Amino acid sequence: MAKVGLDGHDRGVKIVARLLRDAGYEVIYTGLFQTPDSVAAAAVDEDVDVVGLSMLSGAHMMLVPKVVQKLKDRGVDIPVVVGGIIPKKDIERLRQVGVSEVLTPGANAQEVVAVIERAISNHRMGAPVERI
Amino acid sequence: MEKILANNRKIWEKAFVASRLRDADFSTMSGIALQPVYGEENSEYPGQFPYTRGPHASMYRSKLWTMRMFAGFGTAVDTNHRFKEIIRAGGDGLSTAFDMPTLLGLDSNDPMSEGEVGRCGVAVDSLADMEDLYSDLDVSALTTSMTINSPAAVILAMFVAQAEKRGIHRSELGGTLQNDILKEYQAQKEFVFPPRQAMRLVRDTIAFTNAQMPKWNSISISGYHIREAGSTAVEELAFTLANGFAYIELGLQAGLKIDEFAPRLSFFFNAHIDFFEEIAKYRAARRIWARWMRDRYGAHDERSMKLRFHTQTAGVSLTAQQPENNIVRTAIEALAGVLGGTQSLHTNSMDEALALPTEKAVRIALRTQQIIAHETNVAHVADPLGGSWYVEALTDEIERQAEVIFAEINEMGSGSMLDGVIKGIEDNYFQGRIADSAYKLEVEFGKGKRIVVGVNQFLEGNEDDSIDTLEITSADEERQLKRLDHVLRSRNQAQVDEALAKLGREAADPTVNLMPSLIDAVSTYATLGEIMSRLVGVFGRHVEVPSI
Numbered sequence: 001m002a003k004v005g006l007d008g009h010d011r012g013v014k015i016v017a018r019l020l021r022d023a024g025y026e027v028i029y030t031g032l033f034q035t036p037d038s039v040a041a042a043a044v045d046e047d048v049d050v051v052g053l054s055m056l057s058g059a060h061m062m063l064v065p066k067v068v069q070k071l072k073d074r075g076v077d078i079p080v081v082v083g084g085i086i087p088k089k090d091i092e093r094l095r096q097v098g099v100s101e102v103l104t105p106g107a108n109a110q111e112v113v114a115v116i117e118r119a120i121s122n123h124r125m126g127a128p129v130e131r132i
Numbered sequence: 133m134e135k136i137l138a139n140n141r142k143i144w145e146k147a148f149v150a151s152r153l154r155d156a157d158f159s160t161m162s163g164i165a166l167q168p169v170y171g172e173e174n175s176e177y178p179g180q181f182p183y184t185r186g187p188h189a190s191m192y193r194s195k196l197w198t199m200r201m202f203a204g205f206g207t208a209v210d211t212n213h214r215f216k217e218i219i220r221a222g223g224d225g226l227s228t229a230f231d232m233p234t235l236l237g238l239d240s241n242d243p244m245s246e247g248e249v250g251r252c253g254v255a256v257d258s259l260a261d262m263e264d265l266y267s268d269l270d271v272s273a274l275t276t277s278m279t280i281n282s283p284a285a286v287i288l289a290m291f292v293a294q295a296e297k298r299g300i301h302r303s304e305l306g307g308t309l310q311n312d313i314l315k316e317y318q319a320q321k322e323f324v325f326p327p328r329q330a331m332r333l334v335r336d337t338i339a340f341t342n343a344q345m346p347k348w349n350s351i352s353i354s355g356y357h358i359r360e361a362g363s364t365a366v367e368e369l370a371f372t373l374a375n376g377f378a379y380i381e382l383g384l385q386a387g388l389k390i391d392e393f394a395p396r397l398s399f400f401f402n403a404h405i406d407f408f409e410e411i412a413k414y415r416a417a418r419r420i421w422a423r424w425m426r427d428r429y430g431a432h433d434e435r436s437m438k439l440r441f442h443t444q445t446a447g448v449s450l451t452a453q454q455p456e457n458n459i460v461r462t463a464i465e466a467l468a469g470v471l472g473g474t475q476s477l478h479t480n481s482m483d484e485a486l487a488l489p490t491e492k493a494v495r496i497a498l499r500t501q502q503i504i505a506h507e508t509n510v511a512h513v514a515d516p517l518g519g520s521w522y523v524e525a526l527t528d529e530i531e532r533q534a535e536v537i538f539a540e541i542n543e544m545g546s547g548s549m550l551d552g553v554i555k556g557i558e559d560n561y562f563q564g565r566i567a568d569s570a571y572k573l574e575v576e577f578g579k580g581k582r583i584v585v586g587v588n589q590f591l592e593g594n595e596d597d598s599i600d601t602l603e604i605t606s607a608d609e610e611r612q613l614k615r616l617d618h619v620l621r622s623r624n625q626a627q628v629d630e631a632l633a634k635l636g637r638e639a640a641d642p643t644v645n646l647m648p649s650l651i652d653a654v655s656t657y658a659t660l661g662e663i664m665s666r667l668v669g670v671f672g673r674h675v676e677v678p679s680i
Contacts, residue, residue, distance in 0.1 A: 001680075006232035006248050008321030011362050011448075014567050015574050017680040031678030032321055035244070057232055058487075058604060062247025085452075085486070087601070105452040105485055106587045109578045 002030040002039045004067060007057035016052065016083065019109045020116065036063060040070035043078055049120050050100075055084040065097040072098075079119040083107070144169070144177035147189035154193060158512045168193050169514040178473075178514045182422035184415045184527065186473040187438035191514035197469075198476040199501045200277060200442065204229030204254035205488045206608040207615065208264035211254040215269060217491055221498050226269065226307075227277040227478060229253035230287075235322045237283040237664030240612045249609035252488070253279075257616045258659045262290040263297070272300045276307035277352070277442070277476075282324035284311035285333045286663050288341075289650035306347035308398055308442070311337055312354045314375040314553055318562035319361040320354075321676070324664060327554055329671035332642060334379065335386045340647035342393045349398040351379055352442060358562075359402035360448045362570020365413045366530055368402060370537035371562055373420055377538075377549035380429055385550075390429055394436035401474075403465040404446040410465070411517055412526035414441070414472030420531055442476035443469035452485040453586035453594045463500045470504055471517055477501055487601040560679055567680065616659070623657040631656045632666050639670040 001017045003010060010032060017027045028046050030039060043051050051071070053064060064082055071078055082094060083103035091102045100119040103112060148168055159165045168190060169178055178186030188194065201223045203214045215226055230253040233245035239257045240249045249255050256262060266276070272295075280287045288309050292302045313330040316323040323330070334351065341350040355372035363371065376397065383393045401417070403410050421439040425431040445465035450458040459482045466479050479497040481489035489497070505511055517523040538549075544561070545552025556562050576582040583589045631653040638644040653663055 006236055006238070006244060007252075008232075009361075010321060011360070011567075011570050014680045015362075015571055018567075018571050019574075021680070027680070029678045029680050031676055033244075057248060058251035059232075059247035062606075087487070108588070109574075 001027060001052045001054065002034050002042070002067075003032045003054050004034045004036060004039050005055070005057060005059045005063050006033065007055065007059070008032050009056050010054070012056070012084065013052075013054035016054070016112055019112055023109070023113045025116070036066035036070045039067050040074055040076075043071060044074050044076055048078060050116055050123075051078055051080045052116070053080060053082045053084075055082055055086065058085070060084070060086055061090060061093065064094055064099060068098040077123070079123040081115060081119050083112075139173050140175060140177050140180060141171065141173050144180060144189055147179050151188070151190035151194050153190060154195065156193075158193060160509060160512075166509075166512045168512075169518075170516075171519060175519065181426070181434065181437060182419040183438050184419040185515035185518045187418070187440055187475075191473060192470075192511035193514070196505050196511060197474050198225040198275065198442075199223050199498060199505075200225035200227045200275075200476045200478055201494060201498055202227040202229050202277075202279065202444065202478045203494070204231070205252075205602065205604055206250040206254065207612050208254055208256065208261040210250075210608070212265055212267050212269070214491070214494075215265075218494065218498065219269075219274075221495050222502055223498055225275045225277065225476065226266075226271075228265070228279060230278075230280055231255045234283070234287075234660060235280065237286070237324050237660055237668075239659050239661030240609065240616050242661055247606075247609070249612050251604045255612045256287065256290070256660060257612070258619045258657050259290050259293055259654045260615065260619045260657060262287075262294045266291075266294055271295055271307075272304040275347075276305075277310070278307070279310045281310055281313055281316050281320070281322050282330065283660055283664055284309050284313075285337050285646060286650055286654065286660055288337060289647060290654045290660075292345075293651055293655050302345050304347070305345055308349040308352045309337065309341075310352045310354065310400070312351050312375065312400075314378060314557070315354050315357055315371070317557040317674070317676075318358060318371060318375075319363075319566060320357040323674045323676070324668065325671040326674045327557055330674075331382055332671075333646065335382055336645045336647055338379070338383050338393055339386055339388060339645055341396065342388060346396075349396050350393070352398050352400045353379065354400040356400050356402045356444050358566065359404060359446065361566045362573065363566045364569050365404065365406070365409050366533045367537070367565060367569060369413050369417055369420075369530060370534040372399065372401070373417065373424070373534065374538060374541045374549055374553055376421065377424060377428075378553040380425075381548060381550035384429070390425070390431045391433035391436050394425060394429075394431055395433065395438075398475075399439055399441035401441050401443050401469075402446050403443045403469040403472075403474075403477075405449045405461055405465060407464060407468050408517075408523060408526060409530075410468040411472045412523055412530050414443075414469075414474070415515070415518075415523070415527045416531040416534065417441070418473075419527070420534060440475045442478070443472070443474040444478040445469070445480045447480055447484050450480060450482070450484040451584060451586050453591070454596075455482045455486065455599055457586055458482040458484060459496060459500070462497060463504070466500055466504055467508075467510070470510055471515075473515060483599060483601050486599075488604065490600055490602045492600075560677070563679065619657055619659070627656040628653075628658045628662070631658055632662060635663065636666045636670060639667055
C-alpha cells in the first residue's frame with residue numbers, strides 16, 4: 001500500500017491496510033511522499049502480488065501511469081489497484097494505462113478484499129490465489 | 133461544575149450592559165422578548181471564568197461569528213477572484229487554502245510538484261503570488277486566515293511584505309496563521325522539519341507577532357485535522373488542548389510572559405455530525421483551557437484564559453453518494469458550532485467528497501450560515517443549551533475523559549506537556565490512537581452498526597450523479613510555471629543569494645528570531661522552495677516511520 005506524491009491524507013490507506021491484514025494478507029505500507037520509482041522499487045523488493053495506491057489529491061492522472069510504467073521498466077508485471085477520489089471520467093482512462101481496478105468512496109471491507117482478490121486472480125489468469 | 137458563591141447573574145448583567153450590541157430585534161419571530169442568556173442567580177454565565185458558556189457576556193448580541201469560507205485553487209489570480217466572489221456573497225473574513233507543493237514548502241517547478249500544482253489549493257511560489265492573491269482586498273479591514281504550517285513563518289513574511297508594499301503597516305494586519313506544527317506530525321502530515329527544530333519557527337512567529345502584530349493570532353491550535361484523521365471527539369479535544377499547553381510552555385521558555393502572548397493563541401475545532409457531543413465538546417474546551425491557564429500556568433489576564441475558536445464542519449462526514457444530502461449535514465454541523473459559541477465558521481460545500489468546490493456549492497454553504505444567523509434566531513441567546521441536564525452531563529464527562537489523556541501526556545513528559553507531546557509524537561502515541569479510533573469507526577460502519585445515509589443504507593439515489601464539479605487542469609499548472617519563470621528571470625539574483633545566505637547563518641543560531649530575515653528574503657523574491665530548502669539544510673528533514 002503506497003501514498004505516492006504530496007498528498008499526506010493517510011486515514012484511508014491505513015484503514016485499507018488493516019482491513020486487508022485482518023483478511024489474511026501480508027501488507028507492507030510504504031508511508032507518505034513516495035515517488036513512482038520508490039513505489040516500484042518497494043514492490044519488487046517485497047515481491048508483492050499487488051500494489052495499492054491511495055490517491056486523494058487529484059494528481060492521479062499524472063502519477064499513477066508513472067507507477068505502472070516504473071513497474072514495467074523493472075520487468076515485473078504486478079497489478080496496480082487505485083483507491084480514493086477518482087472522478088468517474090478518469091476510471092476508464094486509468095484502466096487504459098494499465099490499472100487493474102479502481103475503488104471509489106463507500107467501498108466496504110468486503111468489496112475492498114474482493115477487488116484485491118480479483119486483481120490478483122485476473123492477473124494470473126485463473127491461477128489459484130495464494131495468501132501469505 | 134464549580135461552586136460559585138456570589139450572585140453571578142448580577143455580575144454578568146454589569147458586563148452585559150457595558151457591551152455594545154448589534155442593531156437587531158432580539159425577540160422570537162412571534163414577538164416574545166428574549167433574555168440575552170438564561171440561568172439562575174448563581175449559575176455560571178458567559179464571560180465568567182471558566183467561560184464554559186462563552187468568552188463574552190454578550191456573545192452574538194454584540195457580534196455574530198465571522199463567516200470565514202476557506203478557499204483556494206489554481207493560481208493566485210484564480211483564488212483572488214474566488215475571494216472576491218465570497219465577499220460579494222456576504223463572507224466577512226478571508227481564509228486561504230494553499231496547494232500541496234506550497235504546504236510542503238516546494239516550488240511549482242519542483243519535480244515532486246508535477247501534477248499537484250493548484251489542485252488542492254492556491255499555488256504560492258513567491259511574494260509575486262501573494263501580491264496577486266490579496267490584490268484589491270483591504271487586509272487592514274478584513275481579517276485573513278492562512279492554513280499553512282511548516283512554511284508558516286515564510287508565508288507570514290510574504291503576507292506582511294505584500295501589505296507593506298501597498299502601505300498597510302504590519303501592526304494593522306488582523307488574522308490568523310495556522311502555524312500549528314505539532315498536529316502535523318499527529319494528523320495532517322504536512323511536516324518538513326523535525327519537531328524540535330520546527331518548534332523554533334513557531335516560537336519565532338509567536339514572539340514576532342506578539343511584539344509587532346497585536347491584531348494577529350499567531351497560532352490556530354487545531355483539532356479539526358486530528359478529528360478528520362479519525363480521532364474521537366474527546367481525543368480531538370484533548371490532543372488539541374495538550375498541543376496548546378505545549379505552545380504555552382514554548383512561549384514561556386522563550387522568555388515571554390504568559391499574559392503577553394496567550395491572548396493571541398486561537399483554536400480551530402471540527403463540527404462533526406453527532407450534534408450534542410460537539411456542543412458539549414466546545415463547552416468543555418473553554419472550561420479546561422481557562423482552568424489550566426489560571427491554575428497550571430499562572431495567567432492573570434482573563435484574555436489569556438478565554439478560549440476563542442474557529443470551526444469547520446466535518447469534511448469527513450460528507451459523502452460522495454447523493455451529494456445534495458451534504459447540504460443537510462453541513463447545516464446541522466454548522467448549527468452545532470453556533471450553539472457551541474464559535475467565533476468563526478467555515479461551512480463545507482456539498483461536493484466536498486468529489487472535488488474542490490464550485491462557486492455555486494460555496495454559495496449554498498455560505499447561505500447556510502446566513503440562514504442560521506438571520507432566520508433561525510438561535511444567535512439571540514448565548515449558550516442556549518446551558519442548563520440542559522443532557523448537555524451539562526455530556527460537557528462534564530468529556531472534560532473528565534480529556535483530563536485522563538492530559539495526565540497520560542503529562543506523565544510521558546515527566547511533568548512537562550511540551551515534552552509529553554513531543555515524546556508522544558516520537559512514540560506514535562497520537563498517530564496510533566487516531567488510527568485505532570478510525571479503524572474502530574470503520575468496522576462499525578462495515579457491520580452496519582453505524583449508518584451513513586447513501587453509503588451503507590438508503591442507497592436509492594446513488595445512481596444519479598449529475599452534479600457539476602470544479603476541475604483543475606494541467607493548464608493551471610502550466611500557467612503557474614510561466615508565472616514562476618517570470619519571477620525567476622526578473623529578480624536581482626545577487627540580492628536573493630545574499631538574503632538566503634543571511635537566513636542560513638541566522639537559522640543556525642537558535643537565539644535569533646528569523647522573521648526579520650524572512651521578510652528581507654521574501655522581499656527579494658526568493659522563492660518559498662529556495663527559502664525552505666535553505667532551512668532544511670540547517671534543520672534537517674523529518675521522515676515519518678510508517679505504521680498502520
